[in-house]
Amino acid sequence: MIRRIELYTLLAFTSVCLLLFVACDHQVNNPVKVQKQPDIYPDYIGVTIPAGIAPLNFNVLGTDVQRVDVVARGSKGGEIHVNGEYADFDIDEWHELTEQNIGGEIVFTVCAMNDGQWKQYVDFKVFVSRFPLEDYGLTYRLIPPGYEIGGPRIGIFQRNIHTFEQQPVLEESAVSGHCMNCHTSNQTDPSLFTLQIRGEGGGTLIQRDGVQTWLNTKTEVTKAAGSYAYWHPSGRYCAYAANSVHQSFFVGTRQRIEAYHSFSNIILLDAQTNELILSPQLNTDDLEIFPAFSPDGKTLYYSTSKSCDVPAEYEKVKCSLCSIPFDAKTGVFGTEVDTLISAVQTEKSVTLARPSYNGRWLMFCMSERSNFPVFQNDADLWLMDMQTREYRPLVEVNSAETDSYHNWSSDSHWFVFSSRREDGMYTRLYLAGIDEHGNATKPFLLPQRNPLKYYQELFDAYNVPDFTKTKVSFNAHEASRSVFGKQRIQVKIRE
Numbered sequence: 001m002i003r004r005i006e007l008y009t010l011l012a013f014t015s016v017c018l019l020l021f022v023a024c025d026h027q028v029n030n031p032v033k034v035q036k037q038p039d040i041y042p043d044y045i046g047v048t049i050p051a052g053i054a055p056l057n058f059n060v061l062g063t064d065v066q067r068v069d070v071v072a073r074g075s076k077g078g079e080i081h082v083n084g085e086y087a088d089f090d091i092d093e094w095h096e097l098t099e100q101n102i103g104g105e106i107v108f109t110v111c112a113m114n115d116g117q118w119k120q121y122v123d124f125k126v127f128v129s130r131f132p133l134e135d136y137g138l139t140y141r142l143i144p145p146g147y148e149i150g151g152p153r154i155g156i157f158q159r160n161i162h163t164f165e166q167q168p169v170l171e172e173s174a175v176s177g178h179c180m181n182c183h184t185s186n187q188t189d190p191s192l193f194t195l196q197i198r199g200e201g202g203g204t205l206i207q208r209d210g211v212q213t214w215l216n217t218k219t220e221v222t223k224a225a226g227s228y229a230y231w232h233p234s235g236r237y238c239a240y241a242a243n244s245v246h247q248s249f250f251v252g253t254r255q256r257i258e259a260y261h262s263f264s265n266i267i268l269l270d271a272q273t274n275e276l277i278l279s280p281q282l283n284t285d286d287l288e289i290f291p292a293f294s295p296d297g298k299t300l301y302y303s304t305s306k307s308c309d310v311p312a313e314y315e316k317v318k319c320s321l322c323s324i325p326f327d328a329k330t331g332v333f334g335t336e337v338d339t340l341i342s343a344v345q346t347e348k349s350v351t352l353a354r355p356s357y358n359g360r361w362l363m364f365c366m367s368e369r370s371n372f373p374v375f376q377n378d379a380d381l382w383l384m385d386m387q388t389r390e391y392r393p394l395v396e397v398n399s400a401e402t403d404s405y406h407n408w409s410s411d412s413h414w415f416v417f418s419s420r421r422e423d424g425m426y427t428r429l430y431l432a433g434i435d436e437h438g439n440a441t442k443p444f445l446l447p448q449r450n451p452l453k454y455y456q457e458l459f460d461a462y463n464v465p466d467f468t469k470t471k472v473s474f475n476a477h478e479a480s481r482s483v484f485g486k487q488r489i490q491v492k493i494r495e
Helices: 002-026 090-098 451-457 476-483
Strands: 065-074 079-084 107-116 117-120 124-128 137-143 155-160 166-170 185-187 189-197 203-208 210-214 224-231 236-247 255-271 273-276 287-293 299-307 320-327 338-341 349-355 361-367 380-385 392-395 403-408 414-419 427-433 463-470
Touching: 137 403, 166 476, 185 224, 185 463, 189 224, 203 476, 210 476, 224 287, 236 287, 287 349, 299 349, 299 403, 320 349, 320 403, 349 403, 361 403, 380 403, 403 463, 414 463
Parallel strands: 255 287
Antiparallel strands: 065 079, 065 107, 107 117, 107 124, 137 155, 137 463, 155 166, 185 189, 189 203, 203 210, 224 236, 236 255, 255 273, 287 299, 299 320, 320 338, 349 361, 361 380, 380 392, 403 414, 414 427
16 A cells, blocks of 8 residues: 555656646747747737737747747736647636726737747737727628538527637528528617528518517518618618529639629518518619618618619629618608719719717728629728718728628627638638727737637638627527428518
């Protein structure tokens, strides 16, 4: 028995010695000073973040990087030290550091080991905004490369932006053979949302406080079911575009695909009576698309383009940005259409208008052509001041590749958008802040635990992102039964 104890003691002592040896081997000793900042992925150098966001873990790039050592020090106090294959910060420690440095900055000292020799790079900073981001997370669709309806990996997911937790809301496996539009909540409140299931037996879902109602929003008059949804802030009405989407493919050019609509009109669903409200101004021979209500509910913004012979005349598709009054008490649109930005004057196409929830800003996409900006390489984000109607490109945010679909946080000081800036192929999600003067900060890629490994191995594109105040509660099993049960409430046209 004594010998066994002695053996255990010896083994424990040996283990401690080995741990100490390994720890000493990973300590930064006599590093060579490098007169440049580190090449890191993602590029978080100089970004502005909200306190409490998921840790900005990063990889130091280079084929010969064996290990990294990072010290993050707050200008108002606090320090984190990590040492490993990449910068992997503890979530609780990171949250504490960012909360302690609201309105300040965090300085990162990065060392990397190459062939047994440590190198120390010039420090870089990350700024902690004075504006919080208290929303729970993001919803988005993940979709694999391909151009068919549905697919085995397509799904709507939600992500806690304060951690790395991602969960499915609804996956294709639950509604096999069907494609789905993304979950659209009412001004970031997921207790009320809608989504559209495409394909045979598809339908429009309205979920209110966990209760699912499935509708058929296609009628002989409207020709198609609703898509591109946007809720009226009252929660009674939801605006959709009723359209038909088509695709054409290029040969021998840098652009691979052109998506277009053969027709498109805007319809309004009264979710209390299951009636469609049609306005003559929103159901013309032109193509009305991408509706969005103002935060006070008195105005509907939308894009409109002249009908042309697509796909032959795809270069002629240019959208103007318009608005029309709306009376929520009567459910009636006005008769006067206001053109905020004219495609004739700009010779550009303006789409996806999204008003900030505080009513101050209107963010939209502008490209050379098209009412489907995600496939336009030159698509950029623009910002209009609703007090002056002056607008400008968000040069602080835009890239040389597609920057498109965007949405606001509930407090209107942060926005999320999709971008192909990394490789021109896959859309990834970026977040940026905006102050009371309309100045945007350098965007940062949605954080991941091991970002280089995650994004290199991800062959799905992010699509239609939006913020949610709280976690989405959704019964996918009930949705599956309803989709295959094919029982729908047929909407009627309000006389």
